[in-house]
Amino acid sequence: MSSHDKNIKNLRLIDYSVYILSCPKKMINGPCGGYNRSRCEDPRLECVWIKAFENLKKYGKEKDLFKLKLDSMFKIRDHKPIKRDIREKLKIKDRIYLIYEYVASRDIDPRKLEKDLDHIFSTYDAIDFVQNPGGRPLPDPLSLAVFTKKIYPHKHVGFQITGRDYDRDAITSIVASAVVFNIDSIIATTGDLKFHKEKTYGVWDLDSPRIIYLTRLISDLGRDYSGRKILEKPREILVGASLNPYLDPIEPEIYKLNIKKHAGADFFVTQPIFEPETYTRIMRLYKDLLNENDIPEIIPGISIISDIRIASFLIERSGVKLPSKILEALKREDFSLIKETNIEFISDLVRKICMNYGKKIFYISTFGDIDMALEIGESIKKMNC
Numbered sequence: 397m398s399s400h401d402k403n404i405k406n407l408r409l410i411d412y413s414v415y416i417l418s419c420p421k422k423m424i425n426g427p428c429g430g431y432n433r434s435r436c437e438d439p440r441l442e443c444v445w446i447k448a449f450e451n452l453k454k455y456g457k458e459k460d461l462f463k464l465k466l467d468s469m470f471k472i473r474d475h476k477p478i479k480r481d482i483r484e485k486l487k488i489k490d491r492i493y494l495i496y497e498y499v500a501s502r503d504i505d506p507r508k509l510e511k512d513l514d515h516i517f518s519t520y521d522a523i524d525f526v527q528n529p530g531g532r533p534l535p536d537p538l539s540l541a542v543f544t545k546k547i548y549p550h551k552h553v554g555f556q557i558t559g560r561d562y563d564r565d566a567i568t569s570i571v572a573s574a575v576v577f578n579i580d581s582i583i584a585t586t587g588d589l590k591f592h593k594e595k596t597y598g599v600w601d602l603d604s605p606r607i608i609y610l611t612r613l614i615s616d617l618g619r620d621y622s623g624r625k626i627l628e629k630p631r632e633i634l635v636g637a638s639l640n641p642y643l644d645p646i647e648p649e650i651y652k653l654n655i656k657k658h659a660g661a662d663f664f665v666t667q668p669i670f671e672p673e674t675y676t677r678i679m680r681l682y683k684d685l686l687n688e689n690d691i692p693e694i695i696p697g698i699s700i701i702s703d704i705r706i707a708s709f710l711i712e713r714s715g716v717k718l719p720s721k722i723l724e725a726l727k728r729e730d731f732s733l734i735k736e737t738n739i740e741f742i743s744d745l746v747r748k749i750c751m752n753y754g755k756k757i758f759y760i761s762t763f764g765d766i767d768m769a770l771e772i773g774e775s776i777k778k779m780n781c
């Protein structure tokens with residue numbers, strides 16, 4: 397029996413050292429978003445967190461797993477980040493507000509980025525730069541965000557940060573730079589495993605709840621995890637987190653959402669959704685499981701899937717459920733049909749979420765296709781809801 401299997405077998409109810417030893421990402425605040433049933437993102441392993449969740453569920457104690465935990469290097473442990481209303485911060489009122497997820501292409505250069513930004517900001521209100529999607533190295537998103545903020549100081553500019561391959565000091569430097577250069581938001585995620593077969597997973601120091609808490613320490617107090625003063629002038633920066641509505645079981649993801657909220661997350665962005673029922677289910681589960689009416693801002697992630705390889709990546713990595721009509725169009729490789737079908741689903745989704753939940757903020761990704769971004773952005777902005 398391998399040491400991993402022994403750890404799983406001997407799992408005690410709340411023994412965090414077991415999780416750290418058995419989880420490739422060393423999570424201490426519940427599972428990452430990579431599990432599938434009881435399997436880990438590395439399918440050769442069992443997910444130690446889901447195993448613990450299932451064990452505790454038998455005793456009705458599963459909620460005990462999901463409280464914000466900070467490791468011993470965090471010396472400021474009692475910071476209570478103030479809850480912020482992002483609709484108020486973004487001055488949204490009743491209009492639709494669109495955030496564009498920018499994926500840098502291989503031929504990116506400052507002139508191309510400048511041209512792309514002109515197009516994007518003709519329709520979109522905000523931009524968010526991705527960090528190394530799927531472990532593929534891209535130009536550093538903070539640099540792209542700083543470049544953008546210099547040209548468009550009044551636009552909302554954000555970037556993503558993952559815990560993969562950055563230790564807490566590196567994350568502290570990145571967040572401090574973002575504060576200094578007036579960046580508006582950071583979306584913090586734990587990050588994907590890199591290569592399953594070679595077992596070179598990447599290196600983890602912090603999971604997303606601790607990155608969120610650390611970001612709030614730096615931007616709220618100007619202090620790092622050890623309590624050191626690192627900024628004379630701290631400045632408010634909005635903090636986001638991710639939410640995967642396709643995880644099975646889904647309950648741990650909902651409980652974790654609450655941990656991230658308490659760590660200081662102001663908003664959540666979902667994996668791409670295509671049908672309003674997916675959104676409805678998350679809202680209902682949040683209320684039912686947590687018995688809380690104070691639901692955080694959950695921004696629907698919306699994607700145009702125009703390539704079967706992107707579809708396969710999302711299905712395999714994140715368990716995204718694509719409507720069969722979109723899958724059929726992708727298989728036929730008929731681009732106008734693909735576009736038409738995607739837009740049909742997106743229009744229905746946006747209208748229903750907007751009408752049923754009063755949601756006005758949408759997070760759009762077209763995986764680098766700027767023309768498509770403009771087309772979908774303009775059609776959403778014209779909607780009456």
Ligand code: SF4
Pocket residue numbers: 418419420421422423426427428429430431432435436437438442443444445446
């Ligand atoms: S799925 Fe994520 S949380 Fe679970 S064991 Fe694997 S890396 Fe850790």
